[in-house]
Amino acid sequence: MNIKLKSIVAAIAFAASCSAFAADPIKIGVSGPFTGGSSPMGVSMRDGARLATAEINAKGGVMGRKIELVERDDQAENGRGVQVAQELINKERVVATVGYINTGVSLASQRFYQEARIPVINNVSTGSLVTKQFLPPEFADNYIFRNAANDSIQSAMIVKQAIDVNKYTKVAILADSTNYGQLGRADLEKALAAKNITPVAVEKFNVKDVDMTAQLLKAKEAGAQAILTYAIGPELAQIANGMEKLGWKVPMIGSWTLSMGNFIDNAGKNGEGAHMPQTFIQEPNTPKRKAFIDAYLKAYNPANGRIPSPVSAAQGYDSMYILAAAIKQAGDTDGVKIRQALENLQDKVDGVVTNYDHPFTHDDHEAITMNMVVMGKVQDGHVVYANAADKANAVREKDMGKAKK
Amino acid sequence: MEILAQLIVSGIALGMIYALIAFGYQLTFATSGTLNFGQGEALMLGALVGLTLVGHMSYWLMIPLVLVFGALQGIFVERVGVQPAIKTKSEFGWIMTTISLAIIFKNVAENVWGHDDITFPSPLPTSPLQFMGIRVLPMEILVVVGALAIMLAVELFNRKSIYGKAVVATSNDRDAAGLMGINTGMVITFSYALSSMTAAFAGVLIAPLTLTGSTMGVVLGLKAFSVAIIGGLNSGMGVIVGGLILGIAETTTGYYVSTGYKDVPGLLLLLLVLAIKPSGIFGKSVIKKV
Numbered sequence A: 001m002n003i004k005l006k007s008i009v010a011a012i013a014f015a016a017s018c019s020a021f022a023a024d025p026i027k028i029g030v031s032g033p034f035t036g037g038s039s040p041m042g043v044s045m046r047d048g049a050r051l052a053t054a055e056i057n058a059k060g061g062v063m064g065r066k067i068e069l070v071e072r073d074d075q076a077e078n079g080r081g082v083q084v085a086q087e088l089i090n091k092e093r094v095v096a097t098v099g100y101i102n103t104g105v106s107l108a109s110q111r112f113y114q115e116a117r118i119p120v121i122n123n124v125s126t127g128s129l130v131t132k133q134f135l136p137p138e139f140a141d142n143y144i145f146r147n148a149a150n151d152s153i154q155s156a157m158i159v160k161q162a163i164d165v166n167k168y169t170k171v172a173i174l175a176d177s178t179n180y181g182q183l184g185r186a187d188l189e190k191a192l193a194a195k196n197i198t199p200v201a202v203e204k205f206n207v208k209d210v211d212m213t214a215q216l217l218k219a220k221e222a223g224a225q226a227i228l229t230y231a232i233g234p235e236l237a238q239i240a241n242g243m244e245k246l247g248w249k250v251p252m253i254g255s256w257t258l259s260m261g262n263f264i265d266n267a268g269k270n271g272e273g274a275h276m277p278q279t280f281i282q283e284p285n286t287p288k289r290k291a292f293i294d295a296y297l298k299a300y301n302p303a304n305g306r307i308p309s310p311v312s313a314a315q316g317y318d319s320m321y322i323l324a325a326a327i328k329q330a331g332d333t334d335g336v337k338i339r340q341a342l343e344n345l346q347d348k349v350d351g352v353v354t355n356y357d358h359p360f361t362h363d364d365h366e367a368i369t370m371n372m373v374v375m376g377k378v379q380d381g382h383v384v385y386a387n388a389a390d391k392a393n394a395v396r397e398k399d400m401g402k403a404k405k
Numbered sequence B: 001m002e003i004l005a006q007l008i009v010s011g012i013a014l015g016m017i018y019a020l021i022a023f024g025y026q027l028t029f030a031t032s033g034t035l036n037f038g039q040g041e042a043l044m045l046g047a048l049v050g051l052t053l054v055g056h057m058s059y060w061l062m063i064p065l066v067l068v069f070g071a072l073q074g075i076f077v078e079r080v081g082v083q084p085a086i087k088t089k090s091e092f093g094w095i096m097t098t099i100s101l102a103i104i105f106k107n108v109a110e111n112v113w114g115h116d117d118i119t120f121p122s123p124l125p126t127s128p129l130q131f132m133g134i135r136v137l138p139m140e141i142l143v144v145v146g147a148l149a150i151m152l153a154v155e156l157f158n159r160k161s162i163y164g165k166a167v168v169a170t171s172n173d174r175d176a177a178g179l180m181g182i183n184t185g186m187v188i189t190f191s192y193a194l195s196s197m198t199a200a201f202a203g204v205l206i207a208p209l210t211l212t213g214s215t216m217g218v219v220l221g222l223k224a225f226s227v228a229i230i231g232g233l234n235s236g237m238g239v240i241v242g243g244l245i246l247g248i249a250e251t252t253t254g255y256y257v258s259t260g261y262k263d264v265p266g267l268l269l270l271l272l273v274l275a276i277k278p279s280g281i282f283g284k285s286v287i288k289k290v
Helices: A003-021 A039-058 A078-091 A103-116 A128-132 A151-165 A179-193 A213-221 A233-246 A261-271 A287-300 A310-330 A335-343 A388-392 A400-404 B002-032 B039-054 B059-087 B093-113 B138-160 B162-172 B174-179 B184-206 B216-231 B236-256 B264-276
Strands: A026-032 A067-073 A096-099 A120-122 A144-146 A171-176 A201-205 A226-230 A252-254 A275-278 A374-379 A382-385 B129-131 B134-136
Touching (some): A026 A039, A026 A310, A067 A078, A078 A103, A096 A310, A103 A120, A103 A128, A128 A179, A151 A226, A151 A252, A171 A213, A179 A226, A226 A233, A310 A335, A382 A388, B002 B138, B002 B184, B002 B216, B039 B216, B059 B093, B059 B184, B134 B138, B138 B162, B138 B184, B138 B236, B162 B174, B174 B184, B184 B216, B236 B264
Parallel strands (some): A026 A067, A096 A120, A252 A275
Antiparallel strands (some): A275 A374
16 A cells, blocks of 8 residues: 555544544524515524524534534525425435424425424414414324414404504504415404404505505595504505505504514605514613624624514524424434424523523414513614513513413 | 595506506517517616616716616617527517526626615605695606606607618518618617617616515516507507506506405406407507418
């Protein structure tokens, strides 16, 4: 053997021994829209997850192994989401996936994880159906979890704000024609019916519509005192700007997407005062939140010091910590064991949104309950607490009484 | 009554946007029998280039530059996509090339300007004017006036100038015009330049009303295409009337029937026109000589 060959053999042997020591990383999928109209949410979620992963890895990872994120852009399209799911499961062999911003993409893609017995933590998508696709008795175990405020919670809060707090009796609903908008509209109508109120107008529009005159005129003529919305940023901005054009200004109260940067920027002064439910508002009112906000701003330096979608960033960050805790408890990367650990998590997870103490059970896969969600409002281009009391009483733990129901 | 008037006014503004884009389809169809299916993307590029320029100069100064950019973009499309197809007498080659160029333009725009929708600063006050209870945005008036002005300018050019006459001659009979010494290839290139120029102009006109982004042209380009079919691909009057019909049908159906069905009357009309008078309401039916 000549010297060259010897050194190559030695190098290979050395490399092999090294890789035996440093165990393979744990692969976790991240699926979200990083391009298009939903991208402020997708990118914030991804950056939150990256931040958490970097912190976990800096402390030595999980079970002595580093976490590696496999990020894929689902473009907010259902078909693309399905492709991403299949790639992550079959090619990348992820042990779990976090993500999903769009309800439609969640509903279309999760089936593959359920069949492969790999847990999914939905950290942003809000459709009420998302965690209820695979329930017993048809499915023995459900692999779909969520740490976001679902639409039942959000619609109830929107209706509470409009009917109980502001004492309106006539409200109009404006929702877009996507799965998100129409499922949300149904939840809003249900929540209104519980208070014996029928909306005076229920209107629909398409994504990319440029003229909202007809929808707004109908609401105006019906005498609506407020507009309840279920849509995403750009179209919400068209609604706010359309009201200015018609010289008709009533409050906008809607789903959490009213906190999106592309609503706030494109609506400008017309978007001021819009109210929306939020799990997290970019205010450093606890040490944990201050550390999170500082770390995010330092790492990603967003324009105007504003996280594009603070809620998505916080929930993306928390979802990684919950998952890491579950993998640690399971002591294994098998999907079934991770699910069992998630459903009976012993360690408390100190998150940005709340302290997660047993966030899930076998029959309850929703980590966020109504008591954790606060009303935010748009003020001077930022989302702030609508009620000062919420700001002081920042961290609320899961409402078990409600969860057992 | 006031509501109907308000709906019609909004419909007119919307319809003129469609008409202006449809006018671009018509310009190239007249001279070469081909269409630029990237018309919506030409509009989007015009708006985004305008957005970049408007940071350095006033809105009004920016418009001529955007017009020049639009014309160059049209020449590029014609030279790269359409001319080879016409030369080889390919019946449908230009359909594929203009569509694929449109996709390329969209991807380039995504890489240059990003994926998000951006606000275009309005050159006019954003508070509405009021006429007898009807509210109109100053920008909407500018859209209608601007659209009519550029269509009128192009028509006048075609009728009065010697170059315009070459365009008209080529539209009437390309082979005969060629025999008369008109460089018809040049005229077709020119018509593409004009077509993309009007689209780019439409882009900067409507951008302050809508939002600016790489996907803004897709829906508009498609709707304008149905306007061009409804009005007739060889009638300038047709695209204006077709645009107004579609715009007003959308806003009034949205109010009186349901906002979920607002796109239906336009599509029904399209089917009806195709069934009864395929050359469009104002179109002249041409016998194709084989």
